[in-house]
Amino acid sequence: MPGGKERELRRRISSIQSTKKITRAMELIAATRVVKAMQRADAARPYARQITSVIENLAAGGATVDHPLLREVEDVKRVGFIVIAGDRGLAGAFNTNPIRAAERQLMAHQTEGKDYTLFCIGKKPVAYFRFRNYRVDYAYEGFTADPTYEDARRIADDVANAFISGEVDEVELIYTEFISMGTQRVSIRRFLPLEDTAVMAEGGSGDAEVASAFEFEPSPEAVLESLLPRYIEARLFGALLDNAASEHANRQRAMKSATDNAEDLITKLSREMNAARQASITTEIMEIVGGAEALGSGKDKKSPSFEAASNSTSTATAVLEAGPFGTGSAAPLADGTAPSAAFTIKGNADSMLYHRPDSRSYAVTGAEVWFDSEASAQAAGFTLANTHPSPES
Numbered sequence: 001m002p003g004g005k006e007r008e009l010r011r012r013i014s015s016i017q018s019t020k021k022i023t024r025a026m027e028l029i030a031a032t033r034v035v036k037a038m039q040r041a042d043a044a045r046p047y048a049r050q051i052t053s054v055i056e057n058l059a060a061g062g063a064t065v066d067h068p069l070l071r072e073v074e075d076v077k078r079v080g081f082i083v084i085a086g087d088r089g090l091a092g093a094f095n096t097n098p099i100r101a102a103e104r105q106l107m108a109h110q111t112e113g114k115d116y117t118l119f120c121i122g123k124k125p126v127a128y129f130r131f132r133n134y135r136v137d138y139a140y141e142g143f144t145a146d147p148t149y150e151d152a153r154r155i156a157d158d159v160a161n162a163f164i165s166g167e168v169d170e171v172e173l174i175y176t177e178f179i180s181m182g183t184q185r186v187s188i189r190r191f192l193p194l195e196d197t198a199v200m201a202e203g204g205s206g207d208a209e210v211a212s213a214f215e216f217e218p219s220p221e222a223v224l225e226s227l228l229p230r231y232i233e234a235r236l237f238g239a240l241l242d243n244a245a246s247e248h249a250n251r252q253r254a255m256k257s258a259t260d261n262a263e264d265l266i267t268k269l270s271r272e273m274n275a276a277r278q279a280s281i282t283t284e285i286m287e288i289v290g291g292a293e294a295l296g297s298g299k300d301k302k303s304p305s306f307e308a309a310s311n312s313t314s315t316a317t318a319v320l321e322a323g324p325f326g327t328g329s330a331a332p333l334a335d336g337t338a339p340s341a342a343f344t345i346k347g348n349a350d351s352m353l354y355h356r357p358d359s360r361s362y363a364v365t366g367a368e369v370w371f372d373s374e375a376s377a378q379a380a381g382f383t384l385a386n387t388h389p390s391p392e393s
Contacts, residue, residue: 006280009273013266020262026090027255033145034181034248041178041241048234055231058224065221069160069194069228073169078115080168081106082159082191082236083129084175084243085122086144092257094176094184094250095124101186102174106134117168119159121240138162145244152237159236160229163192175239176246184246191235194228 083102085095102125106116119138120126126139138158143151162168171192176184 006273006276009269009276013269013273016262016266016269020259020266023255023258023262027252027259030248030252030255034245034252037146037241037245037248038178041238041245044234044238044241048238051227051231051234055224055227058220058227065225065228067194067225067228068164069192069232071163071193073193076114076169078117078168078170079106079109080117080119080159080162080171080192082119082155082171082173082175083121083125084144084173084239085120085125086243086247087123087141088145089124090254091247091251092254094247095122097186098174098176099125099128101188103129105172105174105188117162119155119171121155144240145247147237147240147244149233149237152240153233156229156233156236159192160232168192173236173239175243176250177239178242178245178249181249184249187239192232194231 081102083098085098089095106118109116116135117137118129118134119140120129120136121140122144123141126136126141129136138155140151140155159171163171170190173187173189173191175187177187178184
């Protein structure tokens with residue numbers, strides 16, 4: 001019924017309005033946090049660029065080192081995957097894209113007969129892979145939205161130890177790279193082993209003269225060896241910061257879209273509720289009018305009474321109720337004139353009416369039986385007991 005539908009729509013609109021307030025608040029919070037995350041990511045890039053530049057300069061200057069992080073394995077048996085996503089949802093496809101990219105990489109290596117080790121950063125990738133019965137060897141949670149350098153160092157140490165110990169022969173880094181507020185993309189990069197110093201010297205942008213201008217203590221090789229662990233920490237920290245900025249940007253867009261959709265849905269449901277309310281009002285008016293008509297038709301009325309004559313000729317006496325111009329008269333016409341004396345008698349045991357020559361009927365009582373003339377009425381057994389006086393009488 002219309003009233004029930006209106007209540008249901010009102011509840012839905014109230015619920016959507018509450019959800020809209022939440023999504024709007026989350027949109028504003030994400031907009032504030034994404035700016036801070038971008039500033040942190042920008043502030044961390046000079047350090048990463050500088051440490052990369054120092055390593056390339058040392059390599060170009062002839063410094064060589066046999067570090068375990070540079071170990072190349074010809075026959076790769078196990079691949080490690082550092083999968084960075086988020087701890088929370090409501091961020092569009094932010095969590096889904098890197099997780100599915102990591103799963104595709106993992107399955108591709110499995111088809112080649114390689115085993116895997118998962119380093120999952122964030123509650124979402126941990127829950128995803130565990131739910132699908134993948135082996136999650138390392139799980140890190142609770143800091144993806146606001147990572148610190150200590151978090152990056154702890155994870156880098158675990159990855160480096162797994163690589164140095166031979167637990168994994170190769171490590172891939174999968175995360176969402178922050179390009180701009182409107183553009184973020186999934187990035188898949190080789191994390192370990194690092195490029196050999198000879199490759200860095202040949203393909204890097206290092207300058208041998210810059211390295212020769214400094215005196216290193218105890219030696220350039222020792223400095224290079226100590227910088228390599230810091231290098232992978234800086235790379236991982238930069239990936240964590242990019243991932244955090246991407247998370248906030250995606251959440252801002254997702255919450256804005258949810259807020260806009262809530263507004264559209266509220267508008268649509270409000271129109272439906274207004275239509276239901278109008279239908280309810282129309283139904284109530286019809287019920288009131290119908291009830292009034294039923295009460296009006298049920299009023300006590302003085303019906304004309306007829307008494308049958310005792311003789312063989314059936315006669316009857318009709319007692320009419322008083323009208324505005326006397327007993328048995330009708331209401332005046334619209335122009336104020338009263339009915340004339342020219343009329344046709346109609347009547348039966350339940351009614352007595354008269355009919356004007358202009359075919360307008362003026363009801364004195366309820367149901368009607370028509371007679372052409374008074375004589376025909378008398379022939380039917382009815383006798384009019386009184387007359388219809390004119391207004392002058």
